[in-house]
Amino acid sequence: MRLLVIGRRDVEQHLGLNQAIALVEAAMRALSRGGSRLLPRRILALPGSVGLMGDMPGSLGAGAAFGVKCISVFPSAQTGRPSHRGAVLMFEPAIGEPVAMIEAGALTAVRTAAATAFATRCLARRNARSLGIFGAGEQARWHIPALLAVRDFQRIAIWARRPEASHALAEAIQASVASTVQVEVVLEPAAAAAADVICTLTAAPEPILRGAWIRPGTHVNLVGSSSAASCEVDEELVARARYFVDWEESARQQAAEFIRARASGAVGEAHLLGEIGAVANGAVPGRVADSDITVYKSLGVIVQDLACGWYLYEQGRAQGFGTMVEF
Secondary structure (H helix, E strand, O other): OEEEEEOHHHHHHHOOHHHHHHHHHHHHHHHHHOOOEEOOOEEEEOOOOOOEEEEEEEEOOOOOOEEEEEEEEOOHHHHOOOOEEEEEEEEOOOOOOEEEEEEHHHHHHHHHHHHHHHHHHHHOOOOOOEEEEEOOOHHHHHHHHHHHOOOOOOEEEEEOOOHHHHHHHHHHHHHHOOOOOEEEEOOOHHHHOOOOEEEEOOOOOOOOEOHHHOOOOOEEEEOOOOOOOOOOEOHHHHHHOEEEEOOHHHHHHHOHHHHHHHHHOOOOHHHEEEEHHHHHOOOOOOOOOOOOOEEEEOOOOHHHHHHHHHHHHHHHHHHOOOEEEEO
16 A cells, blocks of 8 residues: 655645635535534543543545544643644545545644634624634634635734733734734733634633623634533623534534533523534524624534545645655
C-alpha cells in the first residue's frame, strides 16, 4: 500500500477558507439528510496529565471515503504549541485501503472555522457589522478571516484572559484586513459581547459569557468547549436563544451548556431545535425574526474532517504535494 502523508504546512497552504466552507456545508447538509455514518467522539482523560485524547470515526456515505481522527488536546498556554495535535487516517471506499494520513491540528482549526462561518451565514442577520471574539489562540486566528468571508464586519472586538495575547492577535488581524475594519482589544468580556456576532473560542471550564449581556438580534457561536466537562456560557443565554447544533446525537451527550440548562430546568429537550445542516436544507427554520438571539453549538464532527481531508488527498495527488510512503 502507498500512503500520502500531508503535513501541517500543506494543510494551511492548500485548504483555503472559502473552499473549506463549501466542503463543510456540503458535508453538514448530507449529515442532516442521513447520508453519512459516524459515531460520537470518545474522550479519554489521560492519568496524571492536563491533556485529553479523542477519537472520531465516520463515513461520508455510500461509495465515499471513510476514516478516523485521533487527536490529543493539551492547553497551548502550557505547551507553547497548538492545542490540538494528531492525525486523520483516510480510507478509499472500494476495497477499504488506507490512502492518506493528514495532520489533524491544522485540519481541525480550518474546518472548525469553516463550520462556524457556514453557521453564521445561515443564522446571523445579513446586516451584522460587529464581531466579538472570546479567546486569542489558534482558533481565533482562523475564525476571524473565515467570518469575514461571510459577513462584512466593520468592527472586531477581542477579549482574552491574557491581554498580551489579545494585542498580538489584534495587531496581526489589523495588518491583514482592509483599513475600514477596526480591530480592537477590550478588557472586559461584556464589551466583546456588545456585538452582532459573537464567537467563544476558549478553554474556560466555567461561563465567561452571560445571557444578560446579549442584545436582541445577536448570533452566538459556541466553539471552545468540546465536552460536557467545560462550559463557556450560562443557562440564561441558552434559554434566551434559538439553539442549533452541528450533530444532535453528540450535542445531547456533550454540549455542556445545553446539558446544564436542561438539568437546571431552564430549558427542555425540545429547546434544541435541530442541526445546522437541516437549517441549510430548509427542513428546520433558523432565524425567524431580526430580534431573535441564535446560537450555534460546534462540537465538531468527523464528516467535516473527512470532506476536507479527501479534498486535500485528491489535490495532493494532482498537484504533487505531500509525501508518498510505502506502508
